[in-house]
Amino acid sequence: MDYKSIQQLIKTAGEEGLTFLEIETEGIRITMKKGSQTDVAENSVSVTSNLESLEEKKEEQVEIKENAANENKEAVNNITASTDEKDLKTVNSPIVGTFYASGDPKEPAFVEIGSKVKKGDTLCIIEAMKLMNEIQSEFDGEVVDILVENEQMVEYGQSLFKIKVK
Structure with missing residues (x-):
């Protein structure tokens, strides 16, 4: 990537209002951040907490499905026990x-x-x-x-x- 391409990339990112951009091409990695370090840190924390929240919800859904399956097995066993002799x-x-x-x-x-x-x-x-x-x-x-x-x-x-x- 030549200097003019990088300059054009910076100009385009600024015009579009991007606050963060990371590109890797031809063995060159370019990271651009616009704004203060606290803005970037707050955004990182927000993304991290959202990901943690999604993981917790997935775990809850798995537990709910497992509990429902166990309850169904118990119900089948109870029906069998009640219809047959005790x-x-x-x-x-x-x-x-x-x-x-x-x-x-x-x-x-x-x-x-x-x-x-x-x-x-x-x-x-x-x-x-x-x-x-x-x-x-x-x-x-x-x-x-x-x-x-x-x-x-x-x-x-x-x-x-x-x-x-x-």
């Missing part, structure tokens, strides 16, 4: 994957309808990304229903078993 609990899938009723196709299933289970007993395995995840019972009781088939794909939160608790 002592009937559902075991849901904590991950997306493939449901396996046993650890090996030649072995019997971990549980069948009518099986008595205790808290911590393995109910099934869900394979996700080549990892075998044992799903354990969260309570003592009797398996009254198995809601998925062996080797079936399951979704996060999908009901797998119904257990009548003691």
